[in-house]
Amino acid sequence: MKKRLIIPITSLLALLAAFGIGALIILANGDSPVQAYGALLRGAFGSPRGIASTLSSATPLIFTGLGVAVAFKAGMANIGAEGQLYMGGMAAAVVALFVPAPSIILIPLSLLAAFVIGGLYGAIPAVLKVKTNTNEVVTTLMLNYIAKSFTSFLVNYPLKAPGSPLGQTNNILDAAKLPILFKGSRFNIGFIVAVLAAVAVAVMYRRSVMGYEMRVQGENKLFASYVGIDVNKRLTQGMFIGGGLAGLGGAVLVMGIQYKFVQGISPGYGFDGLTIALMAAFNAIAVIPIAILFGALRSGGLTMEMNTAVPSELGVVIQAVVILFMAARAPLSKKVSDYLDYRSTRRETGKTPPDPLKKAEEGGAV
Amino acid sequence: MSENIYAVEMEDICKSFGAVRANRNINFRVLKGEIHAIVGENGAGKTTLMNILFGALQPTSGRIRINGQEVTMSSPNKAIRLGIGMVHQHFELVPSFTVAENIMLGHESAGKFGAVDKAEIYRHAKELAEESGLKIDPYAKVGTLSVGLRQRVEILKALSCGAQILILDEPTAVLTPNESDELFEVLRRMSAQGKTIILITHKLKEVMAVADHITVLRQGETCGTLEKAKTNHMELAALMMGKSAAFSPLEKTGTTGEALLRVDHITARDSSRLEKLKNVTFDVHAGQILTIAGVEGNGQTELVSALLGFLPVASGSITALGTDITKLPVKDRRNYCSYIPEDRMTTGLDLAGSVHDNLIAGLHNRPEWRKGAFIDYAKTGRHVDSLIDAYAIKTDGSGIAASSLSGGNQQKIVVAREMNFGTKILIVSQPSRGVDIGATRFIHEQIIRMRNEGCAILLISTDLDEVFALSDEIKVIFEGSIVGTLSPDAVTPQELGLYMTGAKKMEGVSGTQEGGAA
Structure with missing residues (x-):
């Protein structure tokens, strides 16, 4: 086994373990895990409609996953994708509500607004960090509440749809709705934009001067400054791009799913983005399949609920368990890596050193 | 059982960190009351072995006997109970506490109601200092002491725990030559009093000066234990490096050309407005190695920061290849200067x-x-x-x-x-710091090669051997000022030491003496 495979393999183990624990919960409720998971799979991937629904659920998750990944690579622990999503979504909604223009202009303009506003919102913690050395974990987390409350205020007062009992805006202009890719679903071009964004991020990091500098300063600021990298600038840019991508997550919700800004528009996509980015080890391309998996849990969960007695909340349970196991991944990876060393030592010397890792072997995925 | 003559016996010690096997079947014995040096290149496993002896690391396999008794060294506390003390490379002292408070920290004698009995602490510290001959004022705040004295506090601290076996990890790395000599004097006295001293180092000169026995480690294995009287520099170096390592001085060729880097009367203050560089002036010429020698903390860090653009200069100018770079950002200055930092692992590399x-x-x-x-x-x-x-x-x-x-x-x-940056100016900080003989030699060779190719090299060094081995000209920095301009051929190490510690100064030396070349 190669060491570079440790991260994907431990991620997969975490996922399998989560499904295993989910199965235990289903069993404890007196249901059949096989049936429940069968329904989940069928719902998520069993039909073109199911696949469309899965991919459309995955779209905002790709954006928030990217938003978190980019920021982390630039050395910023961005826990604020949720807030950036809200601000970006609101910016897209405002443009999509009030700018009378043809689709060809309105859609890019709305997306741009979402990117810029989400990005600026994301840049706030970066500026605070640069100017006052404030811990970004705290600021990004707190800014989530501000964004959520601020957008709630907007949809309940100045932007409230007249006559609506709920806190929501009017429907956006038709020209701003993202074109549907699969009839009868809301699977739209937002997904393609998300995939392109992931590719763009990957290219930025692997090829561009900006990406190189962002990465290097994210890994070692002292070193970066000595080789002439403007650390503060790159760190802020990283957060701006990260916030912008999360903001696009809000835009695709508004322009592709809801067609309006609804109070509490995101059921935690920003936080899911954090899990996804961690599982992907901040690799932009890896974000895509993992986001699709999370989308499948959401879309397949509904089918499972309809066809079995297992509630769709099981998907949330599985996600939560995945997060727990992901947190355990770092020590687990170390144990796996230690074990590989142990094996190679044994092979090279022919001696058997006392196995320091018996527990890791017995514990398996755990 | 009869009296065991070995204070420490370590048998077949193995220790792996992941794929790295830091110690492989090491056998190591130290006689009671001797000074035993462990030498080896960096990464040879010296510190790992001593951390195992001190209980900070657990061996993968192997046995340890202290005074003939087999023990499991489960923690440093256990080691201390068994009479082992360790003085680390980086001191673990509280600067705002007095000497006595630091010495007694962790085992203060409790007075009434569990309060610390101050009088007792000072009495005990004084007693300890007198007994061991380590003279020090127990009432002085540690933050105000020189590095050498701080080290003394560390040693006293170990002794106060009842240490009979004292491990010193590269104790001279931070000392001036005179301070090192004093330390050796202290070590000899302690050994005469029956204490066992284990000295980790890679400086062969020190080993020859002070050790009774020498154990050489190479790549995690013991290459043998030698008696000082029956060995010499060359044999030790050869053992350490695993090949016959004759120290052939590198040849310097070529002539000195025009001044490529000109530092003209620069003054700079740190963030707390303290003046760290005072009117510093020097030129570095093509094909010249100019060394800024000095005891650490006399403005070398600030000088480098000012040259590279991290510290703004309050007055004066810096000119590189005829261009005024005083106001340029770091990025642009790097087009003129390459820089090998002292701390290569964090400043010089992005390890991830x-x-x-x-x-x-x-x-x-x-x-x-x-x-x-x-x-x-x-x-x-x-x-x-x-x-x-x-x-x-x-x-x-x-x-x-x-x-x-x-x-x-x-x-x-x-x-x-840094040597392929395409620049004509190279700044090198402490090239041999934390580096073994092989790597030091490699870096020194490369520096001389660059010099011979016509680069201007500014060397910042606190290591006298290095200063003499490389310099074409020496400028001594003391408390932010250049206090002497010396030629390596015309000065003795002792004299240079006097300049470095501020005991000697040249009058009116802030100007360069080589006006002719410019």
Whole structure:
């Protein structure tokens, strides 16, 4: 086994373990895990409609996953994708509500607004960090509440749809709705934009001067400054791009799913983005399949609920368990890596050193 | 049982860190009351072995006997109970506490109601200092003491715990030559009093000066224990390096040319407005190694920061290749100066980054290495491959993380990058700091090669051997001022030491003496 495979393999183990624990919960409720998971799979991937629904659920998750990944690579622990999503979504909604223009202009303009506003919102913690050395974990987390409350205020007062009992805006202009890719679903071009964004991020990091500098300063600021990298600038840019991508997550919700800004528009996509980015080890391309998996849990969960007695909340349970196991991944990876060393030592010397890792072997995925 | 003559016996000690086997079947015995030196290159496993003896690390396998008794060294506390004390390379003292408070920290004698009995602490500290002959004022605040005295506090602290076996990890790394001599005097006295001293070092001169027996480690294995009287420099060096390592002085060729780096009366203050550089002036010429010698903390860090653009100068100017760079940002200055930092592992390398990314850092934003907004990876890839080749960097391709390379190869990355920056000015800080003989020699050779090729080299060093081995001219820095301009041929180490400690000064030396070349 190669060491570079440790991260994907431990991620997969975490996922399998989560499904295993989910199965235990289903069993404890007196249901059949096989049936429940069968329904989940069928719902998520069993039909073109199911696949469309899965991919459309995955779209905002790709954006928030990217938003978190980019920021982390630039050395910023961005826990604020949720807030950036809200601000970006609101910016897209405002443009999509009030700018009378043809689709060809309105859609890019709305997306741009979402990117810029989400990005600026994301840049706030970066500026605070640069100017006052404030811990970004705290600021990004707190800014989530501000964004959520601020957008709630907007949809309940100045932007409230007249006559609506709920806190929501009017429907956006038709020209701003993202074109549907699969009839009868809301699977739209937002997904393609998300995939392109992931590719763009990957290219930025692997090829561009900006990406190189962002990465290097994210890994070692002292070193970066000595080789002439403007650390503060790159760190802020990283957060701006990260916030912008999360903001696009809000835009695709508004322009592709809801067609309006609804109070509490995101059921935690920003936080899911954090899990996804961690599982992907901040690799932009890896974000895509993992986001699709999370989308499948959401879309397949509904089918499972309809066809079995297992509630769709099981998907949330599985996600939560995945997060727990992901947190355990770092020590687990170390144990796996230690074990590989142990094996190679044994092979090279022919001696058997006392196995320091018996527990890791017995514990398996755990 | 009869009296055992060995204070410490370590048998078949093995220790692995992941894939790295730091200690392999090490056998190591120390006689009671002797000074025993452990020498070896960096990464030879010296510190690991001592951390195992001190209980800070657990061996993968092997046995330890203290005074003939087999023990499991489960923690430093256990080691201390067994009479072992360790003085670390980096002191673990509270600067705002007095000497006595530091010495007694952790085992203060409790007075009434559990309060610390201050009088007792000072009495005990005084007693200890007198007994051991380590003279020190117990009432002085540690923060105000010199490095040498702080080390004394560390030793006293170990003794106050009842240490009979004292481990010193590279104790002279931070000392001036005179302080080192004093330390050796102290060690000899302690050994005469029956204490056992284990000295970790890679400076052979010290070993020959003070040790009774010498154990040489190489690549995690014992290469033998020698008696001082029956060995010499050459034999030790050969054992350490694993090959016959004759110290042939590198030849300097070529002539000194025009001044490439001119530092003109610069003054700089740190963030707390303290003046750290006072009217510093010097020129570095093409084909010259100018050394700024001095005891650490006399403005060397600030000088480098000012040259590279991290510390703004309050007055004066810096000129590189005829261009005034005083106001330029770091990025632009790097087009004139390459820099090998003292702390190569954190300042010189991005350990999480790939070998490739480390080797192109700083070059990456120069137009010739770019294609618009993108790095020309085809070109940088070729450059990186040629550097890996030329410097024989042992790596499994250029894509793997720098952290997975050995320490010596990591050092080579820094040297390879900075010496191929295409600049005519090279600033090198403490090239031999934390580096073994092999790597030091490599870096020294490269510095002389650059000099012979006509580069202007500014060397910052606190190591006298290095200063004499490399310098064409020496400037001594003391408390932010240049206090002497010396020629390495016309000054003795002792005299240089006097300048470095501020005991001697030249009058009116802030100007350069080589006006003719400019």
